[in-house]
Amino acid sequence: MELKSYLNERLRLVDAALDRALPSEQTRPATIHKAMRYSLKAGGKRLRPILVLAACEAVGGRIKDALPSACAVEMVHTYSLIHDDLPAMDNDDFRRGKPTSHKVFGEGIAILAGDGLLTQAFEVIAQTKPQPRYPTAKFVLELARAGGSLELIAGQVEDLEGENRAVSFDDLRYIHERKTAALIRCCVRLGAMAGNATPAQLKAVTTYGHGLGVAFQIIDDILDCTATTEQLGKTAGKDAKANKATYPSLLGLEKSRAEAARWTESTLKAIARFGKAGEALRALADYLLKRTY
Amino acid sequence: MELKSYLNERLRLVDAALDRALPSEQTRPATIHKAMRYSLKAGGKRLRPILVLAACEAVGGRIKDALPSACAVEMVHTYSLIHDDLPAMDNDDFRRGKPTSHKVFGEGIAILAGDGLLTQAFEVIAQTKPQPRYPTAKFVLELARAGGSLELIAGQVEDLEGENRAVSFDDLRYIHERKTAALIRCCVRLGAMAGNATPAQLKAVTTYGHGLGVAFQIIDDILDCTATTEQLGKTAGKDAKANKATYPSLLGLEKSRAEAARWTESTLKAIARFGKAGEALRALADYLLKRTY
Numbered sequence: 001m002e003l004k005s006y007l008n009e010r011l012r013l014v015d016a017a018l019d020r021a022l023p024s025e026q027t028r029p030a031t032i033h034k035a036m037r038y039s040l041k042a043g044g045k046r047l048r049p050i051l052v053l054a055a056c057e058a059v060g061g062r063i064k065d066a067l068p069s070a071c072a073v074e075m076v077h078t079y080s081l082i083h084d085d086l087p088a089m090d091n092d093d094f095r096r097g098k099p100t101s102h103k104v105f106g107e108g109i110a111i112l113a114g115d116g117l118l119t120q121a122f123e124v125i126a127q128t129k130p131q132p133r134y135p136t137a138k139f140v141l142e143l144a145r146a147g148g149s150l151e152l153i154a155g156q157v158e159d160l161e162g163e164n165r166a167v168s169f170d171d172l173r174y175i176h177e178r179k180t181a182a183l184i185r186c187c188v189r190l191g192a193m194a195g196n197a198t199p200a201q202l203k204a205v206t207t208y209g210h211g212l213g214v215a216f217q218i219i220d221d222i223l224d225c226t227a228t229t230e231q232l233g234k235t236a237g238k239d240a241k242a243n244k245a246t247y248p249s250l251l252g253l254e255k256s257r258a259e260a261a262r263w264t265e266s267t268l269k270a271i272a273r274f275g276k277a278g279e280a281l282r283a284l285a286d287y288l289l290k291r292t293y
Numbered sequence: 294m295e296l297k298s299y300l301n302e303r304l305r306l307v308d309a310a311l312d313r314a315l316p317s318e319q320t321r322p323a324t325i326h327k328a329m330r331y332s333l334k335a336g337g338k339r340l341r342p343i344l345v346l347a348a349c350e351a352v353g354g355r356i357k358d359a360l361p362s363a364c365a366v367e368m369v370h371t372y373s374l375i376h377d378d379l380p381a382m383d384n385d386d387f388r389r390g391k392p393t394s395h396k397v398f399g400e401g402i403a404i405l406a407g408d409g410l411l412t413q414a415f416e417v418i419a420q421t422k423p424q425p426r427y428p429t430a431k432f433v434l435e436l437a438r439a440g441g442s443l444e445l446i447a448g449q450v451e452d453l454e455g456e457n458r459a460v461s462f463d464d465l466r467y468i469h470e471r472k473t474a475a476l477i478r479c480c481v482r483l484g485a486m487a488g489n490a491t492p493a494q495l496k497a498v499t500t501y502g503h504g505l506g507v508a509f510q511i512i513d514d515i516l517d518c519t520a521t522t523e524q525l526g527k528t529a530g531k532d533a534k535a536n537k538a539t540y541p542s543l544l545g546l547e548k549s550r551a552e553a554a555r556w557t558e559s560t561l562k563a564i565a566r567f568g569k570a571g572e573a574l575r576a577l578a579d580y581l582l583k584r585t586y
Binding site: 023027028029031032033036079083086088089106107108109110111112114115116118119120122123126127128130135136137140141143144145147148149150153154156157158160161174 | 316320321322324325326329372376379381382399400401402403404405407408409411412413415416419420421423428429430433434436437438440441442443446447449450451453454467
């Protein structure tokens with residue numbers, strides 16, 4: 001498949017849906033809606049929503065039914081970046097090549113913009129069309145669990161607490177699995193649910209999503225110490241500077257690359273059953289492993 | 294009715310449900326669950342969840358069915374207090390007589406604890422038993438809208454932006470209706486929905502909740518300039534110090550008291566139809582108008 005045109009087409013579809021899912025910049029109070037839209041439009045690759053749609057297709061669903069989930073996961077992802085970039089957390093001034101929310105709007109509005117996106121995510125996903133196997137409430141529950149204090153937030157907490165202290169390899173896996181893999185796994189599960197997946201299909205995309213999420217974060221760690229700030233669109237070398245444990249710092253670069261490849265392989269194996277319908281999921285895993293920024 | 298023993302009994306019921314609805318303090322990562330529980334247990338009156346249960350009873354429902362909504366609104370309320378107290382927002386060191394979350398756990402964890410409670414609220418409400426007139430997704434939608442950027446967060450934003458600038462009476466009403474009334478209205482609507490309210494019943498509790506919420510915030514404004522820090526359990530005189538527009542600063546104390554009484558009267562009128570089943574809602578409105586701290 002021609003991945004580039006596929007990604008472009010899907011990106012346009014997701015962007016249009018996100019635009020419809022948020023109050024306009026003129027809606028009172030204008031500040032908060034400007035801030036919510038600023039971060040949501042800050043040029044992400046829309047990897048997560050595209051994964052939602054691809055998983056829906058893999059199980060034979062209609063992507064229209066997966067659009068609310070696609071928008072909701074992007075909102076959760078964006079809220080977590082806004083809060084993560086705050087001075088009290090990672091204290092980053094740039095994200096995707098643009099000044100972070102608190103640099104543009106101030107800390108108070110940045111916190112509220114994150115809160116607003118998180119809340120809006122649930123408003124959007126609560127409007128999902130129920131499927132025979134999955135009532136709408138199941139979608140809400142899935143997102144709340146992946147974004148909650150045992151998953152996404154747990155990863156942020158241990159990441160924050162891990163700076164400047166010894167972190168074991170087990171701790172690092174705990175952080176990666178929660179900070180990154182939990183939401184990516186959630187993406188493909190939501191997509192599959194929107195396509196009324198059988199239990200076996202749901203299990204297959206779960207294995208795929210978990211492996212892809214772990215591989216994705218390992219590669220993020222690698223790029224932080226091999227790519228430039230310009231390539232990344234965010235400050236490079238931050239992990240080393242913050243004395244953060246990463247795959248390269250604990251295992252070395254070569255072993256880290258092998259680990260990422262191993263996880264990617266396991267994801268491809270998990271979705272072999274989908275045949276041609278799983279082509280997009282396959283291409284996405286391949287693309288993410290080979291990315292250089 | 295004996296309001297004091299009623300409130301005590303309901304408070305125990307709500308506290309037990311909240312305790313079950315959150316991971317234990319020992320659950321990894323312990324810091325975040327300690328912080329979430331610290332603020333949730335910080336001695337609130339549980340007014341909002343008790344309103345949820347009372348509205349459910351008023352329409353003839355079983356309060357067991359309203360418990361998820363009751364827990365969820367208290368979590369949303371608590372998250373909004375944690376974030377509101379942050380240095381970048383109202384910068385308050387005390388809440389309910391205890392140090393605020395960021396004073397105990399640091400700003401980063403306080404932000405994440407708020408995020409965790411907000412997310413958990415949706416996990417809990419997504420487990421609401423559907424009623425013939427109200428599928429579970431309706432409960433989620435109701436909470437997301439009341440907590441979102443057009444309601445609760447809108448109030449916080451304009452409150453934050455209103456410091457040190459001229460705020461008209463219309464602006465002040467906009468802020469009060471969103472910062473306080475939206476969630477209180479949501480409480481009684483959720484409770485009524487959990488009791489499978491008829492459209493007319495739902496309309497009546499909505500009028501009640503809106504009036505009660507506005508009256509409640511007017512009284513809060515009054516107490517800020519008439520009660521002591523010890524009585525309030527939070528810093529008194531903060532509004533005047535921050536040059537915040539309030540009912541007393543715009544209308545004077547006497548007219549503000551009359552406004553609060555007028556709103557309370559309208560609430561009592563709205564629920565007259567419930568007869569004896571609405572006794573708790575009536576007693577609560579009465580109690581809130583007469584409170585002195």
